[in-house]
Amino acid sequence: MPDDETRLLNEIQTLSRDTEPRTTGDSPSPQQARTGWTIKLVMVGIVLAAxxxxxxxxxxxxxxxEVQHSLGMSDSVAGLLTSVPSLCFAVFGILAPRLARRFGPGAVVCAGMAAIAVGLLIRPFAGGTPGFLAASALALMGIAVSNVLMPVIVKRYFPDRVGSMTGLYSMALALGTSLAAAVTxxxxxxxxxxxHVGLGVWAALAAVAxxxxxALVRDRSAAAAQDAVAASQRTPAAPPLRITRSRTAWALACFFGLQATAAYITMGWxxxxxxxxxxxxxxAGVLLAVTMAMGVPLAFVIxxxxxxxxNQGPIVVALGAxxxxxxxxxxxxxxxxxxxxALLLGIANCSFPLALTMIGMRSRTGAGVVRLSAFAQSTGYLLSIPGxxxxxxxxxxxxxxxLPIALMAGLMVPQMVVGILAGRDRTIEDECGMRD
Known part of the structure; x- marks a missing residue:
């Protein structure tokens, strides 16, 4: 594994370890270290961010x-615009753990929400295609870092309610997705x-977030005390897992990339x-909202x-069908x-929660899950850019x-194949020859 990738994965592992709840003898739990109003504020912040x-x-x-005609944008450039989310998620998502270690997850999410608000406000009035693309990239940068750090925020403040808070976060994310499609x-x-106004109005929602x-960034005292204890007790990172040697890791990365390709083609086209x-x-907007809304109930069921x-292969096949x-x-x-x-494609798009679930099941250790998640998501988003x-x-x-629809259907076949491979009952540690 290249040195840069190894260092990145070690940083992600350390960030994950720093946000783990401590035992009673180490330091107060997040709930004890923070006042009740702070916890409620975090819940509001998570929902608004999602x-x-x-x-x-x-x-x-x-x-x-309308955007194409107004800006004189060709279909090829519009296709580039629909690929920008994947590019930003791959590039800026990788930087999120490093930024969080330096400034704190809450501060980075705060900056991410601000970037979304500014980008969405500038985008419709940028005056041309380059400005429109640049403002879109700014907003997507904020989305990328916030997307990666939301699970860290949940684990830090709600270690005993990770499932329920993740469900609330997922529901809010699906609601925002479908709401924007339906009412724009x-x-x-x-x-x-x-x-211009129809697109720019969404900056107001981001500004509220x-x-x-x-307020949470200003409430530094309890967080600083806990982080100081965590830093003093930090242990050296484990030897790097040669994850690129794992066939399951590559299968998961390809599955993640292909499902992301389908999702962003659907949202964009x-x-x-x-x-x-x-x-x-x-x-047409309501139909897209219906497709996205299918993720609300199925994100809990799947x-x-x-x-x-x-073996999760049968689920992969059912969604692909x-x-x-x-x-x-x-x-x-x-x-x-x-x-x-719209309903059928909404069901098929629920390969995303399935991919996240399989990432958690394909490793025996917490550090392995973090590394597999970083590898599968960063590689997957890079693979999804051309679609x-x-x-x-x-x-x-x-x-x-x-031809475009034939391409979409054609990509579903390899997605099913690599999904079946990723769903086999095995772990990356076994494939890489590592022991517990």
Missing amino acids: LNLRPAITSLGPLLE VPLTHSMGDNW VLPWI MPQIFRDAGVSAST PRLATRMK CGLVGYAGLFMAPAGGAWAW PLLVGVLYEHSGGWG
């Missing part, structure tokens, strides 16, 4: 046609069909597919089902069965959606 982790993406899809077009119509994190088939812009199975049927419907009758295809861009290029040069 609500802001997807609107920058899903608010754009229903208005992509009606908001735009109510404001004189001005897409900054407020609780500012599905409304336009429906609009080109004769569906109104507002209805992980619980997966943990009861030694839903995706293939949904793509076939988009190809043959996009408008006639629009609601059915949305390629869809835009195919759409522009073919003049229709036949």
